[in-house]
Amino acid sequence: xxxxxENAALILSAFLFAVGTAGVLVRRNAIIVFMCVExxxxxxxxxxxxxxxxxxxxxxxxxxxxxxxxxxxxxVGLAIIIAIFRHYEGVDVDRFNLLRW
Amino acid sequence: MIETAFFLLFAVLAAxxxxxxxxxxxxxxxxxxxxxxxxALSGIFVLLDAHFLAAVQVIVYAGxxxxxxxxxxxxxxxxxxxxxxxxxxLTRLVALVVGSGLFALIAALVLRGEQSSLAGDExxxxxxxxxxxxxxxxxxxxPLFTSYLVPFELTSLLxxxxxxxxxxxxxxxxx
Numbered sequence: 001x002x003x004x005x006e007n008a009a010l011i012l013s014a015f016l017f018a019v020g021t022a023g024v025l026v027r028r029n030a031i032i033v034f035m036c037v038e039x040x041x042x043x044x045x046x047x048x049x050x051x052x053x054x055x056x057x058x059x060x061x062x063x064x065x066x067x068x069x070x071x072x073x074x075x076v077g078l079a080i081i082i083a084i085f086r087h088y089e090g091v092d093v094d095r096f097n098l099l100r101w
Numbered sequence: 102m103i104e105t106a107f108f109l110l111f112a113v114l115a116a117x118x119x120x121x122x123x124x125x126x127x128x129x130x131x132x133x134x135x136x137x138x139x140x141a142l143s144g145i146f147v148l149l150d151a152h153f154l155a156a157v158q159v160i161v162y163a164g165x166x167x168x169x170x171x172x173x174x175x176x177x178x179x180x181x182x183x184x185x186x187x188x189x190x191l192t193r194l195v196a197l198v199v200g201s202g203l204f205a206l207i208a209a210l211v212l213r214g215e216q217s218s219l220a221g222d223e224x225x226x227x228x229x230x231x232x233x234x235x236x237x238x239x240x241x242x243x244p245l246f247t248s249y250l251v252p253f254e255l256t257s258l259l260x261x262x263x264x265x266x267x268x269x270x271x272x273x274x275x276x
């Protein structure tokens with residue numbers, strides 16, 4: 001019974017990760033690409049929570065750290081998007097070629 | 102039985118929210134679908150006995166981070182874009198193949214692991230005992246403030262650096 005929910009949660013997390021990957025590939029709006037990355041982080045969090053039931057609560061501590069790092073990453077990433085928007089007048093990732101030589 | 106029903110409800114909400122997020126044309130609608138998916142995920146966390154993380158998921162993700170996203174969308178005035186920002190049909194096909202391939206791969210691994218029973222038979226029993234003796238917050242706080250104290254302090258440093266970096270990056274350059 002419990003095992004059923006755990007396996008179903010693992011498959012749900014695989015599905016969310018796949019949807020996030022497809023979203024990163026298919027969208028060009030930088031903010032939505034960023035939201036897809038957050039979705040992938042959450043899918044990994046769900047996997048960790050499932051495994052914490054059998055492998056110990058340290059996995060939940062790791063989820064806590066993932067959330068803190070995701071918050072820092074969101075703040076810096078959105079600041080970069082704002083700076084790029086000022087430079088290019090848009091957030092289309094196809095137009096960013098700052099690192100292209 | 103009722104657990105299974107709630108799990109199905111939250112799973113459908115999370116999966117539907119995720120799909121609608123990448124399919125929706127309006128960035129604000131996209132973001133609200135993502136918030137729906139995060140709320141559903143916090144419900145699943147509760148079903149998996151991670152009550153503290155469910156609360157943090159609502160407060161930090163659905164609350165703080167998503168408000169930050171909404172703030173940036175409004176600040177950059179992207180809320181009413183009518184043109185599609187999807188890529189071409191070929192890239193969409195590639196994304197579909199990559200996504201379903203990844204899902205099939207991980208799902209196959211999960212279903213194979215079910216037979217070899219990596220999770221063990223006492224799954225859930227250990228965690229439930231710890232939760233009953235220490236409570237939902239204490240069960241996380243005890244390892245966090247003993248074994249993982251140094252990473253915890255480093256996280257505070259990381260957040261400080263992120264604050265400074267965000268201010269420096271988003272500041273308007275002096276003319």
